Amino acid sequence: MVHFTAEEKAAVTSLWSKMNVEEAGGEALGRLLVVYPWTQRFFDSFGNLSSPSAILGNPKVKAHGKKVLTSFGDAIKNMDNLKTTFAKLSELHCDKLHVDPENFKLLGNVMVIILATHFGKEFTPEVQAAWQKLVSAVAIALAHKYH
């Protein structure tokens, strides 16, 4: 079980509180689809994904991105209990969505990049370390119920 120090929790929650979850969600999912184009295969029903501007402007991408990042907010409120928090989502991603868990790591990395572009110097090495730990732990929790 991953253990977060008080400093790490503070670093994570402080940045999270300054984020616009709706915008950041759309940007995170959009960037995933642009930077790692093979991930588009999971979103056949989303319509026009033919170019970066199409992807980033696509309303389904934005809506789904918001959903994904709102769920991340649950992670932040339950950093000591990520496996339980994501148990059902883990089963869903395995049994229904058939998503390779490697993609959770890619999304986590994209989130770190978005935080970096938004917060600049405020995204210090220590803050980055705390967030990298969180996204890794979320990726592991989401993979946990795979069979």
Added chain:
Amino acid sequence: MGHFTEEDKATITSLWGKLNVEDAGGETLGRLLVVYPWTQRFFDSFGNLSSASAIMGNPKVKAHGKKVLTSLGDAVKNLDDLKGTFAQLSELHCDKLHVDPENFRLLGNVLVTVLAIHFGKEFTPEVQASWQKMVAGVASALSSRYH
């Protein structure tokens, strides 16, 4: 071998031209050591790595970071022949330094984060995609002589 389009090359070269290689080098290596602390094992001789500020201020970290990033400058000039460019460094990292190639991917991700911090909104999804392709290409080239 990853193929870089003309747009990829223009994007990569343009951002590289605006980078202070010395500063970015120290920051990239420093962040690697902070965010992925097990990487410190390769730098026993570097002295004080006991805290994030010790690491980021450590003159050996800065000097070595500059060396590493200067070498990446060679990659930027030789995007169509990364394997040839990094053949000797690949052998060195395998035979002498015994570095697990996974660490090349970690360093690549840290470099992308540093670029995101410095360039903010200018680090668009398309720019990120080109750079992600670049660091993946370099990691692959550095692994190519491993045996």
